Amino acid sequence: xxxxxSTYSELLSKAGAVPYMxxxxxxxxxxxxxxxxxxxxxxxxxxxxxAHDLGIWTQGTFDYLPPSADLG
Numbered sequence: 201x202x203x204x205x206s207t208y209s210e211l212l213s214k215a216g217a218v219p220y221m222x223x224x225x226x227x228x229x230x231x232x233x234x235x236x237x238x239x240x241x242x243x244x245x246x247x248x249x250x251a252h253d254l255g256i257w258t259q260g261t262f263d264y265l266p267p268s269a270d271l272g
Contacts, residue, residue: 201225204250211257220257224249
């Protein structure tokens with residue numbers, strides 16, 4: 201997940217990168233509790249966890265669902 205998120209580190213800035221990574225990890229870990237996942241599913245889930253709210257920072261808007269979906 202860190203590698204995926206590092207692509208957006210400039211947009212997140214240091215102040216937002218750590219809290220957002222922690223948020224993405226919580227989302228990832230919560231989703232993992234719902235089912236057993238294959239190794240490939242875990243990779244897809246990591247991308248989704250990183251991208252799910254990222255549009256807030258990349259587009260500077262709280263109308264983030266379409267921009268976040270475009271990133272995933």
